[in-house]
Amino acid sequence: MKKSDDLQKKWTPYLYVLPAFFLILLLIVYPVVTSLSLSLKNKVTSHFTLDNYHYFFTDQVQLGNIGYTLFVAVMTVILALLLGFMLALYIRFNNNSLSKTVVALTVLPQFIPGLVAVYSIMLVVRNGGVLSRIAQSLGFTFNPNLMYSANGLIMVNLWFNIPFAALLLLASLANVRQASIESARDIGADKWTVLFKIILPATYKQFFIAGAFVFMTNVGSFTTPFLMGGNNPQMLGVVLYKEFNQYLDYNKAAALSVILFLLCSLSAIVYVIVNLRQEKWR
Amino acid sequence: MKFWKKATAAAAGVLLLAGLAGCSSSSASSKKASSSSVKQTTVTLWAGGSQNVKDGMSKIVSAFNASPEGKKYHLNLEFILSGTSAASLQDRLVAAKKAGQKKTNYDLILASDSDYAAYTQLGGKSIFEKYDKSQISNLKNDKATISAGKGYLVPYRGTTVVLAYDSAKVKNPPKTAKELYAWIKANPGKFAYNTPESGGAGAAFVQTAVYNYLPKAALTSSDTKWANQWNKGLSLLKSLNSSMYKSGGKVVYPNKNQGTMDLLANGQVEMIPAWQDMTTMALTAGTLPKTVKMTQISPAFTGNLDSLVIPSIGSNKKGAEAVMNFMLSKKAQNILVDTMAAIPVIDQKEITSDNLKYIKGLNAKDFRFSSTGNLATQLIQKWDSEIGNGVK
Known part of the structure; x- marks a missing residue:
């Protein structure tokens, strides 16, 4: 009786983990392994080759696409963190009806389907769209030129990601004790000192975590760049779609998937390192 | 209690796997009409x-x-x-x-x-x-x-690709392919076609521009020898590149058939190649202005x-x-x-x-058809590398 109890204790956790484990095995590990093996094969002969990778790292157009993707993703991360942090600070240290409305608005983008959001934004910012028409009715010509450009892509990405970053940073700001700030003020610390000596040290970890998530979701994004992006350079999500669906070059598509996977892993590594680091100061 | 916890967890796991396995074997099967008294x-x-x-x-x-x-x-x-x-x-x-x-x-x-x-x-x-x-x-x-x-x-x-234009701005639409190309050059920024891989309207524009230089038989042949004769058409498309619609000073080929139609609806461009049925539906739904009209040029776009x-x-x-x-x-x-x-x-x-x-x-009678098999994909790839990715 005792023994079977022990056995139960030992195996129950595994049973709980099993469904999730099989899902991961089936939907993540298996595709990654097949992509990897497919990416190392020649399209015609199926022999081992590195040509598929060689293509993406030597072709001028593809190098441009990789650089463009990184540019858009990194700019999105930087701006989303900066603006998201400002938003979080405002919400954390103001408690009035306006700040409550801001909180409600912050959550809103998470409930709007991406496709609907992108089309709505396009309607407003496209040349000849709502903004242009308002300008025209006021008697001057104005074209935002946000369609088919990196600026437009980054703007839409920010629309999606600022609220997300703000919510994550807000969670860490909740850890900053009001008492710490008040006592710092009592001994004569100004606003900037409070920010750099108390608030930032308590939240910097969350910056990396939020940044990692924002980077990951944007580096492989498809909907926004497909609908709003130009013809060249293009973001890798769209390139991947073309290789797979239009050119039917599955080997190159697999190689690009692996490259995207590695790019995402970079931010995953940041995430893991930050999480493992010991809290030093508290 | 413990037993039940375990049992449910195990059952959940089994169900999940069964569900996953089931997905692959479930194929669309038709509903058989119930055998009623009538011999139907x-x-x-x-x-x-x-x-x-x-x-x-x-x-x-x-x-x-x-x-x-x-x-x-x-x-x-x-x-x-x-x-x-x-x-x-x-x-x-x-x-x-x-x-x-x-x-x-x-x-x-x-x-x-x-x-x-x-x-x-x-x-x-x-x-x-x-x-x-x-x-x-x-x-x-x-x-x-x-x-x-x-x-x-x-x-x-x-169904066929036609030339859709805003009759309020274009009084005399082109009647032939040559006139169309001349019109594009004379009216820079007022014409757009979608990327050929993202929709048939742009594909028909590219295909006819290239195959107008080839014998009639080429359009219904998948023989790769015709690919060697694409150059004339491709250089025509390259020469049109700088006269295409621009946004922020950069030439743009929108994605999807709808992409160019949006530009026409907004008055950003005055003429586009478009599917006749799609344009009609947009006109009846009111998403295109009433002044938009359709015409076919000669030689025609493909259908x-x-x-x-x-x-x-x-x-x-x-x-x-x-x-x-x-x-x-x-x-x-x-x-x-x-x-x-x-x-x-x-x-x-x-x-x-x-x-x-x-x-x-x-008229369905005088349609122009294309059936070039694999060559269609290759032409799109060629367009992408020489025009879509920037004309050198």
């Missing part, structure tokens, strides 16, 4: 495509079932919406044929004449069965002529003739032929014009639909 047999029509095809075909199906023939045959529709990553109709039918299946419910399918080549290439000529002329009395009214599959395919509707064809592995040939006959009737043709803005294959005098005013002057 079932005909299943398989179709694929966009929502407008589905809407049109659903109407056809209920009209057929309400017709006198509907007492003898009950028509079912199996529809595979495009872009849902479901196995395509072509894959399914070819697979069933190769697996040696017989007497399936693939009684009748929709296929264009360019599809026909692919079907027979993959599944052999015996994949389809010839129809019996004597069973399809309406065939004499069918004005369309197909480029492939005579005796097998019954063309029932046409498609959609057809009905009987797979040899089906099980109700007589019923399929009854549906073919119905599809060519005045009633069915009017439904197609109404719901899909299709170009009818029977005499346009027989059409009473309001949509007729949009398709006047477009």
Whole structure:
């Protein structure tokens, strides 16, 4: 009786983990392994080759696409963190009806389907769209030129990601004790000192975590760049779609998937390192 | 208590795995008509495509079932919406044929004449069965002529790429391809075509620009020797590049057929190549301004003739032929014009639909077809590398 109890204790956790484990095995590990093996094969002969990778790292157009993707993703991360942090600070240290409305608005983008959001934004910012028409009715010509450009892509990405970053940073700001700030003020610390000596040290970890998530979701994004992006350079999500669906070059598509996977892993590594680091100061 | 916890967890795991395994084996099976007292047999029509095809075909199906023939045959529709990553109709039918299946419910399918080549290439000529002329009395009214599959395919509707333009701004639209290219150069920034890989309208523009320089036979050939003669057309497209629509000073080829249509609707451009049925639907829905008109240039942009064809592995040939006959009737043709803005294959005098005013002057009879197989993809790739990725 005792023994079977022990056995139960030992195996129950595994049973709980099993469904999730099989899902991961089936939907993540298996595709990654097949992509990897497919990416190392020649399209015609199926022999081992590195040509598929060689293509993406030597072709001028593809190098441009990789650089463009990184540019858009990194700019999105930087701006989303900066603006998201400002938003979080405002919400954390103001408690009035306006700040409550801001909180409600912050959550809103998470409930709007991406496709609907992108089309709505396009309607407003496209040349000849709502903004242009308002300008025209006021008697001057104005074209935002946000369609088919990196600026437009980054703007839409920010629309999606600022609220997300703000919510994550807000969670860490909740850890900053009001008492710490008040006592710092009592001994004569100004606003900037409070920010750099108390608030930032308590939240910097969350910056990396939020940044990692924002980077990951944007580096492989498809909907926004497909609908709003130009013809060249293009973001890798769209390139991947073309290789797979239009050119039917599955080997190159697999190689690009692996490259995207590695790019995402970079931010995953940041995430893991930050999480493992010991809290030093508290 | 503990036991139950464990049991539920285990059951959940098993169910999950069973569910996953089940996904792959569940295939679309048709509903068999209940064997009622009347000796009615079932005909299943398989179709694929966009929502407008589905809407049109659903109407056809209920009209057929309400017709006198509907007492003898009950028509079912199996529809595979495009872009849902479901196995395509072509894959399914070819697979069933190769697996040696017989007497399936693939009684009748929709296929264009360019599809026909692919079907027979993959599944052999015996994949389809010839129809019996004597069973399809309406065939004499069918004005369309197909480029492939005579005796097998019954063309029932046409659709083609046309030139859509804003008549408020363009008073004298070009009549020939040469005039069009001259117009584009004379009016920089006022013309746009979508990337050929993202929609048929742009693909037709690119294809005709290239194949206008080639002999007529090239457009219906998949012989790779024609690829060597693309250069003239490609350099024409390159020379047009700088006159295309620009946003922020950069030339833009929008994605998807809808992309250029949006530019036309906003007045950003004055002329685009567009699908005739899509443009008509946009005009009737009011998403395009009323001043937008359609015209065909000469030589024409390419189009498609959609057809009905009987797979040899089906099980109700007589019923399929009854549906073919119905599809060519005045009633069915009017439904197609109404719901899909299709170009009818029977005499346009027989059409009473309001949509007729949009398709006047477009005849299924004088369509220009293309069937270049794999070359179509290669041409798109070529366009991408030499024009889409920036003209050097």
